[in-house]
Amino acid sequence: MAENRAMLSTRRSLFWMGAGTLLGQAKPKIKDFTLWPVRATSRTVWLVVQLHTDSGISGWGEASDAFGFAFTTAAQAREMEQALATFVGIMKGRPALEIAHYRKTGEPLARAGGLPAATAYSAVEQALWDLAGQSLGVPAHTLLGGAVREAIPLYANINRATTDRSPAGFAASARKAVAEGYRALKAAPWDGYPKVTADHGTACTLAIREAVGSSIDVMVDVHSNFTVAEAVRVARQLEPAKLRWYEEPVAPAKVAETVAIARQIRQPMAGGEMLFGVGGFLPLCRDKAVAVIMPDVKHCGGLLAMTHIAAMAEAHGVSVAPHNPSGPVATVATLHATAGLANCEILELQWGEVDWRGELLNPPEQVTRGQIEIPKRPGFGISWNESLARKYRL
Numbered sequence: 001m002a003e004n005r006a007m008l009s010t011r012r013s014l015f016w017m018g019a020g021t022l023l024g025q026a027k028p029k030i031k032d033f034t035l036w037p038v039r040a041t042s043r044t045v046w047l048v049v050q051l052h053t054d055s056g057i058s059g060w061g062e063a064s065d066a067f068g069f070a071f072t073t074a075a076q077a078r079e080m081e082q083a084l085a086t087f088v089g090i091m092k093g094r095p096a097l098e099i100a101h102y103r104k105t106g107e108p109l110a111r112a113g114g115l116p117a118a119t120a121y122s123a124v125e126q127a128l129w130d131l132a133g134q135s136l137g138v139p140a141h142t143l144l145g146g147a148v149r150e151a152i153p154l155y156a157n158i159n160r161a162t163t164d165r166s167p168a169g170f171a172a173s174a175r176k177a178v179a180e181g182y183r184a185l186k187a188a189p190w191d192g193y194p195k196v197t198a199d200h201g202t203a204c205t206l207a208i209r210e211a212v213g214s215s216i217d218v219m220v221d222v223h224s225n226f227t228v229a230e231a232v233r234v235a236r237q238l239e240p241a242k243l244r245w246y247e248e249p250v251a252p253a254k255v256a257e258t259v260a261i262a263r264q265i266r267q268p269m270a271g272g273e274m275l276f277g278v279g280g281f282l283p284l285c286r287d288k289a290v291a292v293i294m295p296d297v298k299h300c301g302g303l304l305a306m307t308h309i310a311a312m313a314e315a316h317g318v319s320v321a322p323h324n325p326s327g328p329v330a331t332v333a334t335l336h337a338t339a340g341l342a343n344c345e346i347l348e349l350q351w352g353e354v355d356w357r358g359e360l361l362n363p364p365e366q367v368t369r370g371q372i373e374i375p376k377r378p379g380f381g382i383s384w385n386e387s388l389a390r391k392y393r394l
Helices: 002-025 074-091 099-112 114-136 167-179 198-212 228-237 255-262 277-286 303-315 328-338 386-391
Strands: 030-039 045-053 058-062 151-157 184-187 217-221 245-247 269-271 347-350 371-373
Touching: 030 074, 045 074, 045 114, 045 328, 058 114, 058 328, 074 099, 074 114, 099 114, 114 303, 114 328, 167 184, 167 198, 184 198, 198 217, 198 228, 228 255, 255 269, 255 277, 277 303, 303 328, 328 347
Parallel strands: 151 184, 151 347, 184 217, 217 245, 245 269
Antiparallel strands: 030 045, 045 058, 151 371
């Protein structure tokens, strides 16, 4: 018995010695950053952040759509660089593993600085988790509690790829996405409202439903264009489409108006794509304004914030479907954030914009039958195709 206890004690000592050695080696310190503005289309620029360390490894994050969904200009990219410098400065010279310090110091600045600040803060937080996982030799999601799934279903956001904004154009995109294996689709056919009329958007939505049949989930995003009365009228016209959800007919911060709409329509409501932190999402969940919240890893505070938001939502019986009309880096970050979320039902993917999107990362981004696998390599499990990024640099 004494011999067994001695052996056990020795094993424990060796374990902790090994762990101590690992942690001692896993202290890359933050040096600086590079912002990669990658022009995908005339409408889309991906703002990808590379966080450099003194050990030579890099962490990756994404800060796209920090200025809304209009095309990001070179001046806005420079503005994002300035915002990033503030948040990277919090960690400069400090070990990448000190994420709690970063959150405590940076979150008040992010909360006070509007969407660009929240997005810059979130991008650096993403990159720190990538570095932490690489340093410790485990996938980033392991540090958040591990995965409960091997893969997650995607829905194809066909909106930006649909240049023919007629009902026939939306229907054509929808058929193509379904042919590629997607079982759920989303569009925003009211973009440009009121020049694009409410009735035109309704016609486009009904054309999508007719094109894909009854077995495919269809969602629509109104991008907060409507009044309460308009939102209710359109929702009632859309009842034949049997929507999976009706997204943000009014701004999600207008909780009372969102509740008023939800009480008058049959479709489930969704929203919250630009909100920050648990406090930003709590009113929507507490007041049962939506059935689905949509935190975006680029805006909500990053990976850990998304897990906290999801836990709060679960306590209120609300599902999570992360907002992600983004580049491939944000998609990978979101996969790690959602790997362990039991109430995460589906993930958005920006579909069909450019055929080289998947090649920006190594291993290349791959979607199989409308699903994407949870990465298993250390950190985010990606490296950057610098030559391709330079080719399309803004």
